[in-house]
Structures are given as structure tokens and as C-alpha cells.
Amino acid sequence: MAEFQDEKLLLSKKNIKACLSFARKHLDDPQDFWENTLWTDETKTELFGRSVSHDVWRKSNTAFQKKNIIPTVKYGGGSVMVWGCFAASGPGRLAVINGTMNSAVYQKILKENVRPSVCDLKLKRTWVLQQGNDPKHTSKSTSEWLKKNKMKTLEWPSQSPDLNPIEMLWHDLKKVVPARKPSNVAELQQLCKDEWAKIPPQRCNRLIASYGKRLIAVVAAKGVPTSY
Template identity: 95%
Template sequence: MALCEKVFAPLLKHNLTVVYHTSVSHYVWRESNTAFQKKNIIPTVKYGGGSVMVWGCFAASGPGRLAVINGTMNSAVYQKILKENVRPSVCDLKLKRTWVLQQDNDPKHTSKSTSEWLKKNKMKTLEWPSQSPDLNPIEMLWHDLKKVVHARKPSNVAELQQFCKDEWAKIPPQCCNRLIASYGKRLIAVVAAKGGPTSY
């Protein structure tokens, strides 16, 4: 259990999909002849739907940073996300030097270049099984985030991204602490199910 309290748990490449409500009118104050400048345009998605890919992390002391991923995810992009978000999150959450990075076995996480990058940057990782959704404590946070973002009814990609960041920042530290504290029960349930699905 002591180890679980030190686990820093990121989530990679998760898509949030919502149905946009395109009947909502938006008004923009602008100067003459600037209608098509980027700052005066609100992006919309045809056919009433869209998604964003985000990376997030948390520890027992609360949520860390949430990053929106643009374009294709590969090892280089993953390393850039880690570089820009892990250490700042560790500082924000006031974690001690004994923190451990938890990631799954996605090829981008275990590639030679990522392994070398993690070693060079002295980031210790937690050994992790290949198929383990019931073991990842961040899945509950992800479920809750989808629910609250959907309830806010974003009407375009920009709003969806902003709502994700807003709601992630609102996650109470007590919620994160409960997820880490219940990790022992999660492990027992997975062992009892012989690696099969559990209620988590």
C-alpha cells in the first residue's frame, strides 16, 4: 500500500466524444473586415460530433496537469508531453522524491527511445501488465470527467477542450486520495477474478 501512495498515474491517449448542440447561436464582437480572422471564428464540427485526445495525471494529493494532444501520437510526442507536464505536476502536487510513474504498455511508452528518455530523465516507472483496465485508478476519474463535460454541452472543439481542462482542475484531492487508498481492494478483486473483469 505504501507503494501505491507514491504512484503518479498518467493516462494516455484517451478520446472524449460528445454530441454537439449546433442550434446554439454565438455572437462575436469584431472590427469591420475581420470576419474571417482566426480570433473571430468559433470552430464547429459537421454531423454534430467530435472528440479530443488528452493526457492527464494524478496522485493521491490531487489532479496534475491535463494536456490536449493535437495530431498523431508517437514516441516523440509522448516524450514531449512527459517533459512538459510530469515534473511541473510533481512540483504542483508537492510529491516527494520517491514518486513512481505509472503507464501502460502501449508501444509508444515502451519504445527504445522512450525507455532511454525515461532513464536519462531519471523517471522510475511501475511494472505494469499488458491488459489492465481494472487496475488503473485513473479510469474512474476519466469516467467522471466525461460525464461532467457532456453535461456542459460543448458546441465545438474549442469548448470541449476548455471544458476538459476546467473540469479536470476541479477534481477534489479527496477523490484522488480515495482512489489510491482503495487500490489494495482493486488488486484483491482482480486476483479473485483470475485476471478477468471486476466491478472497478
């Protein structure tokens, strides 16, 4: 959970109030509702696991020996932004974001990935799309696109990592991809797709099965960060 600590520390009083309001509002929603929600988000992965901390066991005065140095790449080494989705029945599609993610790019990703994922995951006709509160998600053009394409969205509070179970899958992805040691951005992109597709449906199901407990924890904490 440490990877998300910085994001949680940025929560304002307004964000905390919104998270608490959401949790209270949905406490009594039936489990079937959450099972037919398509959860989505974007995240960044970096070469050589630069966003992940490493521990090196070594003897005194050997810090700069070659075997004790973790390789890095000058000027950052490259990174990949991805959009992903999942439901209780398993992982959906994962798309690589090329260039700046604006409303037009976001709508293209939705067009190419949402309905195929809904079909593959066998969601019911009453399915709901969960998305973040970034301007590209809530812009006028995106709102009109969603309405035109008859995609019902879940009203979502800003800065609410505790409420989105996809955060746990990002955590999984950022552990397994660096372990496979991609050597360039192209490999990093492919490994992200490969490992996302390999997420066990049981892992997804457990995350959604416990969603009610997640809401209870948020209410108990009065909207401040929890262990989720």
C-alpha cells in the same frame, strides 16, 4: 462502469495472466508506495457526448418531434484526445494531444507535464511514474528518454483497466463535460482542462486509499474483469 465494458471484453488469456501476476506481486506494497505513484493515461472525448448513452422519455408516436431528438453533428462532430495524470493528493496536469500521438509527442507531453505535476502534488523523491503499455510508452526512444530524465516507471501489464484508478476519473470527466454542452472543439478542449482541474483531491485520495482492495479483487477474480 459500462463505458469500459468493451475494453475489458478484449482481454486475452495472456492479458489476464499478466494482470493477476501484477496484483499478486504488489499485494503487500505499503500504502505510501501507491500514494507516491503518478498515474497517467490517454482518452478521447467527443462533442455532444456522443460516447455516452442518453435516455429520452416520450409519449408513443412522438419519436421524431423536435423536443425528443438529441442533436448530433454530421461526420462525427469532432473529438479531443487528452493525456492526464493524478496522484493521491489530487489531479495533476491535463494536456491536449494535437495530431498523432507517437513517441516524440508523448515524450514532449511527459517533459512539459510530469515534473510540474509531481511538484504541485508534493510527491516524495521516491515517486514512480505509472504509464500504459502502448508502443509509444515502451519504445526504445521513450525508454531512453525516461532513463535520461531519471523517471522510474512502474512495470505495467497490457490491457488492464481494472488496475488503473484513473479510469474512474475519465468516467467522471465524460459525464460532466457533455453536461456543459461545448459547441466546438476549442470549447471541448478548454472544458476538459477546467473540469479535470476541478476534480476534488478527496476523490483522488479515496481511489488510492482503496487500491489494496482493488488488487485483492483482481486476485480473487483470477485476473478477469472486476467491478472496478
